[in-house]
Amino acid sequence: MYLILSSIFFPILAGVFLLIRYRTPLSGKKNADSKALTTLTGCFLIVTAGLVIASLLTAEDGFTLFYLTKTLPIYFRIDSTGTIFSLLAVIVLLCAGFFSFEYMKHEERDNRYYGFYLLIFGVLNALCFAGNLITFYLFFELLTLASMPLVLHNGSREAVMAGLKYLFYSLCGAYAALFGIYFLYRNCDSLTFTTEGALRASAITGHGGFLLVVAFVMLLGFGVKAGMFPMHAWLPTAHPVAPAPASAVLSAVIVKAGVLAIIRVLGMFGRDFLRGTWVQTAWIILTLITVFMGSLLAYREPVLKKRLAYSTVSQLSYILFGLAIMNGTSFAGALCHVLAHGFVKAVLFLCAGAIIYRTGKTRVEEMRGIGKEMPLTMWCFTIASLGLIGIPPTSGFVSKWYLAVGSLESGIPVFDVLGPVILLVSALLTAGYLLPLTIHGFFPGADYDYNMLQKKEPCKLMTVPVLILTILSILVGLFPEIVINLIRMAVTG
Secondary structure (H helix, E strand, O other): OHHHHHHHHHHHHHHHHHHHHOOOOOOOOOOOOHHHHHHHHHHHHHHHHHHHHHHHHHOOOOEEEEEEEOOEEEEEOOOHHHHHHHHHHHHHHHHHHHHHHHHHHHOOOHHHHHHHHHHHHHHHHHHHHEOEHHHHHHHHHHHHHHHHHHHOOOOOHHHHHHHHHHHHHHHHHHHHHHHHHHHHHHHEOOOEOOOOOOEOHHHHHHHHHHHHHHHHHHHHHHHOOOOOOOOOOHHHHHHHHOOHHHHHHHHHHHOHHHHHHHHHHHHHHOHHHHOOOHHHHHHHHHHHHHHHHHHHHHHHOOEHHHHHHHHHHHHHHHHHHHHHHOOHHHHHHHHHHHHHHHHHHHHHHHHHHHHHHHHOOOEHHHHOOHHHHOHHHHHHHHHHHHHHHOOOOOHHHHHHHHHHHHHHHHOOOOHHHHHHHHHHHHHHHHHHHHHHHHHHHHOOOOOOOHHHOOOOOOOHHHHHHHHHHHHHHHHHHHOHHHHHHHHHHHHHO
């Protein structure tokens, strides 16, 4: 109990402390105590990570913190699904956090950035450890409020408008999900998470058609955070304006809150209840539209960070497609892609941040010769790109293999074949919008002025986190089943 609560509330209180103790000067300039601020933040991050790992290893029993009403407990419990998302969050937030210590040197209001960064860490831990739908929803809403300041961090008009768009979309999605929670509460004995379905048999018999509508509304609502069509537009608007390490956390972890929410919703309704219904068909259609549309828009996008944001829209719907197929193989592929995409996309955004930090270049056409100037960064970018495309032995290959096989095994008319076809087309588009950066970066052509070449590799504080995430993306590809089994063993003891 105490470890779980500490992993949640310690970073939240630490973030509040930083916001109060290291207030931004009236001039808007950097804090005079910037070095002390980063040192303290680093210590808070390490302690929080230690508390999370200790919580996972001890596998404490579930407990109720307090009751909102007589029948609505704030309840926490660790399970295998939450563990997967928790480990991803810990690793990415640690790496992106230490990357930030160098990157934020050319940004203002660093106290606000680190304060809300720690708040996000605590709220994400609460989401992963939430044991029922009410607890999850409470912290799901708090995640939006805690992460919005990172989107509007630089204070420009573009950033403020992106932050408001993110807030509007997220709240609309959350309220749609809340609509569903009302009816789940009336038709379930408990809102505690389960994988077998919590609906009463009498509710399914008497109100089955209406409950399908409720399920679809909840999938759409929580799908907003995961960037699913038609409520995806906030994501490519928010990512480019946020600091690069914040974009890495947004793309690799925060949007996965929508995925985790959908997994929880599927467990509450039960896959048997939804399988073969119009809800499954409509959901599969939306995920495949998003997969193809996101890849196509990324292919056409000239701004690097925005290209990566459209890529996130597409890749997240790979995960949602695997969940929508609703069989064991596709579900394993979806979970595998949660980790694969998390590590890979964190690498890509941090590499983009390193390039911006060292060269100021933000557009794809400006990247010619960047591999000569920043070879280590671009090698990591290349390996991560291969993972996103799905080239073995990177993590993306294994997850996409399971997704394709799961689709073929499902026997769903049309979609059992159409799904793998669209995934393959998307992979080709992914190669089309990522590999040219590598090709032109390392082979700039005969007219490239090598006399003007200067090495611009960033410091170890930026390169080491990128290297760690790159190695992890390969290890997940080499040992996917071992990784998932170890995660489950850590929970079950």
